[in-house]
Amino acid sequence: MQNNAAIISIGNELLNGxxxxxxxxxxxxxxxxxxIPVIYNCDIGDDIEEIKNAIEYASAKAxxxxxxxxxxxxxxxxxxxxxxxxxxxxxEYHPEIEEKIKKFFAARNYLMPEKNKxxxxxxxxxxxxxxxxxxxxxxxxxSGKKIIAAMPGVPFEMKQMFDGIILPKLKEISDxxxxxxxxxxxxxxxxxxxxxxxxxxxxxxxxPLINCTVDYGxxxxxxxxxxKDKKTAETMAQKDVDKLRGILxxxxxxxxxxxxxxxxxxxxxxxxxxxxxxxxxxxGLIAKMITDVAGSSxxxxxxxxTYSNEAKISELGVEKSLIEQFGAVSGEVxxxxxxxxxxxxxxxxxxxxxxxxxxxxxxxxxxxxTGQDTKDxxxxxxxxxxxxxxxxxxxxxRDEKKPVGLVYISIADEKGVDTEQFLFxxxxxxxxxxxxxxxxxxxxxxxxGD
Amino acid sequence: MQNNAAIISIGNELLNGxxxxxxxxxxxxxxxxxxIPVIYNCDIGDDIEEIKNAIEYASAKAxxxxxxxxxxxxxxxxxxxxxxxxxxxxxEYHPEIEEKIKKFFAARNYLMPEKNKxxxxxxxxxxxxxxxxxxxxxxxxxSGKKIIAAMPGVPFEMKQMFDGIILPKLKEISDxxxxxxxxxxxxxxxxxxxxxxxxxxxxxxxxPLINCTVDYGxxxxxxxxxxKDKKTAETMAQKDVDKLRGILxxxxxxxxxxxxxxxxxxxxxxxxxxxxxxxxxxxGLIAKMITDVAGSSxxxxxxxxTYSNEAKISELGVEKSLIEQFGAVSGEVxxxxxxxxxxxxxxxxxxxxxxxxxxxxxxxxxxxxTGQDTKDxxxxxxxxxxxxxxxxxxxxxRDEKKPVGLVYISIADEKGVDTEQFLFxxxxxxxxxxxxxxxxxxxxxxxxGD
Numbered sequence: 001m002q003n004n005a006a007i008i009s010i011g012n013e014l015l016n017g018x019x020x021x022x023x024x025x026x027x028x029x030x031x032x033x034x035x036i037p038v039i040y041n042c043d044i045g046d047d048i049e050e051i052k053n054a055i056e057y058a059s060a061k062a063x064x065x066x067x068x069x070x071x072x073x074x075x076x077x078x079x080x081x082x083x084x085x086x087x088x089x090x091x092e093y094h095p096e097i098e099e100k101i102k103k104f105f106a107a108r109n110y111l112m113p114e115k116n117k118x119x120x121x122x123x124x125x126x127x128x129x130x131x132x133x134x135x136x137x138x139x140x141x142x143s144g145k146k147i148i149a150a151m152p153g154v155p156f157e158m159k160q161m162f163d164g165i166i167l168p169k170l171k172e173i174s175d176x177x178x179x180x181x182x183x184x185x186x187x188x189x190x191x192x193x194x195x196x197x198x199x200x201x202x203x204x205x206x207x208p209l210i211n212c213t214v215d216y217g218x219x220x221x222x223x224x225x226x227x228k229d230k231k232t233a234e235t236m237a238q239k240d241v242d243k244l245r246g247i248l249x250x251x252x253x254x255x256x257x258x259x260x261x262x263x264x265x266x267x268x269x270x271x272x273x274x275x276x277x278x279x280x281x282x283x284g285l286i287a288k289m290i291t292d293v294a295g296s297s298x299x300x301x302x303x304x305x306t307y308s309n310e311a312k313i314s315e316l317g318v319e320k321s322l323i324e325q326f327g328a329v330s331g332e333v334x335x336x337x338x339x340x341x342x343x344x345x346x347x348x349x350x351x352x353x354x355x356x357x358x359x360x361x362x363x364x365x366x367x368x369x370t371g372q373d374t375k376d377x378x379x380x381x382x383x384x385x386x387x388x389x390x391x392x393x394x395x396x397x398r399d400e401k402k403p404v405g406l407v408y409i410s411i412a413d414e415k416g417v418d419t420e421q422f423l424f425x426x427x428x429x430x431x432x433x434x435x436x437x438x439x440x441x442x443x444x445x446x447x448x449g450d
Numbered sequence: 451m452q453n454n455a456a457i458i459s460i461g462n463e464l465l466n467g468x469x470x471x472x473x474x475x476x477x478x479x480x481x482x483x484x485x486i487p488v489i490y491n492c493d494i495g496d497d498i499e500e501i502k503n504a505i506e507y508a509s510a511k512a513x514x515x516x517x518x519x520x521x522x523x524x525x526x527x528x529x530x531x532x533x534x535x536x537x538x539x540x541x542e543y544h545p546e547i548e549e550k551i552k553k554f555f556a557a558r559n560y561l562m563p564e565k566n567k568x569x570x571x572x573x574x575x576x577x578x579x580x581x582x583x584x585x586x587x588x589x590x591x592x593s594g595k596k597i598i599a600a601m602p603g604v605p606f607e608m609k610q611m612f613d614g615i616i617l618p619k620l621k622e623i624s625d626x627x628x629x630x631x632x633x634x635x636x637x638x639x640x641x642x643x644x645x646x647x648x649x650x651x652x653x654x655x656x657x658p659l660i661n662c663t664v665d666y667g668x669x670x671x672x673x674x675x676x677x678k679d680k681k682t683a684e685t686m687a688q689k690d691v692d693k694l695r696g697i698l699x700x701x702x703x704x705x706x707x708x709x710x711x712x713x714x715x716x717x718x719x720x721x722x723x724x725x726x727x728x729x730x731x732x733x734g735l736i737a738k739m740i741t742d743v744a745g746s747s748x749x750x751x752x753x754x755x756t757y758s759n760e761a762k763i764s765e766l767g768v769e770k771s772l773i774e775q776f777g778a779v780s781g782e783v784x785x786x787x788x789x790x791x792x793x794x795x796x797x798x799x800x801x802x803x804x805x806x807x808x809x810x811x812x813x814x815x816x817x818x819x820t821g822q823d824t825k826d827x828x829x830x831x832x833x834x835x836x837x838x839x840x841x842x843x844x845x846x847x848r849d850e851k852k853p854v855g856l857v858y859i860s861i862a863d864e865k866g867v868d869t870e871q872f873l874f875x876x877x878x879x880x881x882x883x884x885x886x887x888x889x890x891x892x893x894x895x896x897x898x899g900d
């Protein structure tokens with residue numbers, strides 16, 4: 001039988017809405033790389049009895065039990081005790097662990113607080129997993145095929161411990177089919193549309209299995225290929241990747257873990273081009289996304305967050321009269337921002353955005369868009385780039401009468417400026433800002449070509 | 451007996467590391483507002499049998515079962531079927547639901563894809579929960595004290611459905627103790643230090659119970675007060691809040707859901723002050739945080755992302771010689787950036803940051819800091835603000851020899867510029883950027899006073 005795993009995440013904060021559990025998700029992905037499927041995750045509270053019960057339940061289902069959280073120094077950290085209860089053993093004091101904790105503090109010119117001493121206790125019969133990044137040691141237990149590994153809840157400590165010590169151990173014992181997962185990242189069409197384009201390829205009994213997930217405007221297709229050996233699984237997955245490329249064309253922006261900002265960055269770098277950004281409603285979020293990518297300083301040079309009209313005028317050279325005539329949220333101002341940014345930065349490309357992210361703003365229109373389909377976003381195409389060159393096109397409407405979710409995105413290059421209008425409907429501020437960024441990066445991607 | 455709840459999240463993507471489950475966390479927080487404790491969350495795959503088993507297990511533990519995910523139109527959406535299996539009933543076609551779905555598409559100038567017809571089926575004996583934001587209707591089942599409510603996995607659809615329809619139903623049946631949760635948000639000391647300051651207040655059998663969670667530099671204390679009536683619970687919680695204020699002083703930056711950016715924004719607004727930002731290594735992230743706050747345009751006017759030396763010189767008026775002498779990552783340049791931004795924006799305050807977020811950069815020092823304690827961050831205080839006024843203080847060192855994680859933060863106001871040096875150790879890019887932003891906002895908060 002193939003090994004499988006269950007993940008138990010411990011902490012009251014996971015059950016009272018205080019903390020989103022990102023650890024279990026990360027561990028699932030990591031376990032997949034060694035073909036150990038996770039059959040379930042659960043979150044439970046800081047309670048010895050609950051911890052014991054959860055381990056019992058998981059132990060009946062899975063060989064490998066990964067636990068995160070509850071190893072800290074405070075009185076609500078009870079994972080040590082829960083494991084001891086499950087194993088029916090006492091906690092044992094390890095002076096050598098206390099020494100390490102003391103050294104950890106000493107290296108920072110601190111004395112170890114008395115509270116941290118509890119971290120030097122482990123259930124009898126378990127061994128310490130070293131923590132180089134914090135004070136909480138992990139706990140490792142193995143008996144026959146059963147493995148229990150408890151790690152700190154702090155993500156970077158957990159990750160280093162898992163990758164450095166636990167994953168190599170699991171690799172040795174993994175004996176199942178090889179799973180290879182490839183991801184195809186799309187933008188510009190909704191989930192249903194993509195599913196219809198794929199047809200039978202998404203059947204549930206197919207191998208590779210193709211799953212579909214949505215994250216704001218990004219649709220990800222997960223191709224999960226299963227075979228007796230890794231190479232076969234890889235070939236099967238690659239075949240599907242090629243098939244999907246043929247079907248989805250430039251709806252595909254990237255593969256695997258690529259972000260839109262990475263893809264755009266690679267294209268800029270490849271063409272030795274530079275980018276400037278002029279953001280109003282997104283308030284720095286596009287710049288943040290671009291600079292999330294290591295090495296982005298090679299193509300991203302100048303960014304402006306021109307949140308006020310004055311900043312648009314003084315920093316980007318937008319004509320005051322343009323703002324007065326059309327309002328700050330207008331295709332005309334967006335266009336002038338992009339042109340101004342490109343000129344001032346001396347860059348090859350510039351993106352500008354201006355819009356109403358809400359919650360304040362008027363309600364001229366209650367039109368919605370699904371937020372998943374570029375075509376939907378373009379239903380007002382009649383006043384987009386083609387017609388923006390006509391001065392008399394838009395009425396002089398004041399910004400406060402414009403609807404929340406109205407956004408203009410402009411891309412400037414050597415040939416001029418293209419501007420598109422989007423209406424992201426009465427969604428929340430985060431949604432509108434994020435979708436604006438995704439569309440801005442996607443417009444630049446399409447402009448940069450292959 | 452008090453009602454309690456279990457949450458089942460469905461989707462292969464939750465078990466293979468593709469999607470972080472934020473829904474269950476949000477639902478936990480919401481349930482707490484009506485005093486329904488969540489006893490466990492679990493994530494399972496898109497599999498009818500697994501869904502049925504999970505509902506059976508949850509049903510043995512909890513009266514209220516909330517399910518998210520698996521209601522979409524694609525073949526891997528099997529929640530309808532799983533609930534039908536659990537209830538041992540057939541799926542029934544509802545023409546009126548199909549009509550709604552068709553209308554949803556028609557309003558967007560689309561025909562309903564054939565795939566979506568499956569969403570018009572519900573397990574017999576259950577009723578539709580209307581979805582105004584998407585095509586997937588929810589499923590509601592009630593029998594005696596048992597409630598099963600299935601909602602879409604798309605967060606904004608799920609949230610609207612829960613708050614609009616399910617929460618009011620749950621309010622009616624909630625009969626337990628009242629729980630009141632207050633949160634105290636701290637920055638500037640680590641978890642252990644704060645726990646020691648609180649002492650017995652963190653005992654596990656205390657009511658209110660005080661829990662502690664860490665999110666990068668932010669330490670949150672959760673005060674959970676339990677009483678027979680809401681007013682008593684509120685009074686108990688407030689008493690603890692006051693007690694903790696006395697103990698923690700200005701380590702507390704805010705309460706409940708307040709972010710640092712919100713608190714800083716309120717202080718700026720209250721004092722009718724404006725802010726400009728000049729960011730290098732954080733690449734727009736401080737601006738993003740500031741503008742996450744609705745209404746931030748009232749105090750945030752100008753932002754620069756000066757990722758290149760040229761931008762620092764041309765946009766912020768940093769002397770080229772300063773960069774040549776001290777490097778772009780230096781207290782001197784940080785100081786000049788802040789002064790330049792404040793002057794150019796005509797703002798009351800300006801924040802500037804420059805640093806090495808990595809992964810590239812030298813390795814002059816392998817010094818670490820815990821990233822949770824401001825004091826730790828200041829161990830190199832000897833070359834911070836006090837001494838920055840001495841020109842001969844820093845050697846002329848080239849930036850590439852400086853360690854990853856070295857960051858300078860400056861705050862400019864009418865009196866001048868204060869600059870602090872931080873060393874965030876060999877952590878990852880995201881960590882360094884986020885901690886830089888938190889510290890920058892915190893330095894401004896402390897400067898703004900009460």
